[in-house]
Amino acid sequence: MTPMIEASGLTKRFGRTLALDRLDLVAQPGQVVAVLGPNGAGKTTLVRSIATLVRPDGGDLRVFGHDVRREAAAVRAVIGLAGQYAALEPAMTGRENLEMIAVLFGLDRISARTAAARVLAQLDLVDAGDRLVRTYSGGMRRRLDLGASLVGAPRLLLLDEPTTGLDPRSRIELWDAIRALVDQGTDVLLTTQYLDEADRLAGRIVIVDHGRVVAAGTPAELKQRAGRSVVEVHVRDSAELPRVAAALARLDHGAPQVEEATRRVSVAVEAGVDRLRDALQALSEADAEVEDISLRPPTLDEVFLSFTGTTGHGTVAMEACA
């Protein structure tokens, strides 16, 4: 089977910045692939290279077997792109925007009209279809933007941080829309900074940092490898920090990390609500004054940490808990 994306040794430099550093990636069709990484990891450059908007300096990149440099036209005929902004004409209606893109995709007028109507229905925008886009909410614009990338019925949909900047409700609506597309058989490659987004949508997650792939696998595999949940305790008074740290240390899950600046103590634990109860008990036995306590999944930084030994972008984070 021809891979959907096949990158080997992919390199792109912008001035002094190495955006892609000999990146290797093979993604098969029939699934949603999420490229996960912090700002500046090279996600957008990867998507723009696949969309033939950026010309790689070195290495090889093929989309369904087509070389992005030598067969750019063939690549453009099979992809649909939705970038970080809603790239729409605000002075045209939703329907007009979709018909315009459909015609540019090579459809004749009648097919373009049919395709636009289909996409409006698919994304639940029929009622708003004949309103000017400048009257749309942010969430509606993103959905229409997604529609614009779909109207040419591409084999592969490229979504660059599709939900960045959306409110939680619009985000969930967009997720639903993406999931519905996948059910209908469109292949999707999306980038995201959010672990939960990758988790909800993707069958395969590729973690990218400093222009290279640091880990790849199914969400379950990665979580297993990245490990553990984190119990995090905030205190009101930093004088409480040592007492809290000592209490959490008694849980036997490794050394707690203390952050003076944010008055926060955290410790990685095996997943489970039981661990939160244990922590509460230890804290109350130690008579510690606690402002807030939470059990949360590892942050992206912490997942990175477990794969790379360093944090993605130099922020203060916890040390590895072996």
Place this chain on the structure above:
Amino acid sequence: MSSATMRASTLVIARRSMVRFFRTPQLVVLGTVQGAIFLLVYRYVFGGAIDAGGIPYVDFLVPGFIATMVLFVGVGVAAGVAEDMREGFVDRLRSLPIPRSAVLSGRALADVAQLVWGLGVTTALGFVVGFRFHGSAGAALAAFALCVAYGVAFEWMFVALGTLASNAQAAQGIGFLVFPLTFVSSAYVPVDSMPGWLQAFANHQPITVMVDAVRSLALGPQAGPLLAHDSGYYVARALLWTAGIIVVFAPLAVARFRRG
């Protein structure tokens, strides 16, 4: 790619710009009103105090006003290009299976159409405030065509500048480039009324050359007291500048659009 695709995609992209223009009242009304106010201010407020070298000031002013209009319209072009780049619209078009040059040709077609519209409106306004052609009908048409040619040349300059600006506001800053070029020229006042050091600049910059050509065509024999040479001389110089601007900026604009 077939030429039909090139033509079809150019038209679709141009249509979008036209729809945007006519459905954005700020662009249509504000642009027109602003131009009209400037024209009225020159004609009726400053005009009385300006000695136009022996001809009515309105006849002196209107050809210069129309010729320099292409620059003020161009600032909007640069802002539009910067916005399309920033908002991802250009990326979307470039990711589609169309010839990449259609992105530029579509934009240029619509911009020039809007310029012709603006030139027509401004010329009509000129007539309302008392301007009259004094040359032949053919010369009047040639003057109009010359203004369109300037517009095409500056289109490339402003597209190139628009791709270099990081956002629409920065592109608006290009207005600061337009002001010295238009004001320190023969467009609104005779150059010999300026101090010597300013005359040196005014006499040798392209806008003066272009304005003189339009004025020479529009005024015909009446331009005698102002312009030492015949129209052919001024038009040839203006066309040279027009070609020069295209040769410098068109490849730059195309390269900036192709880059990746």
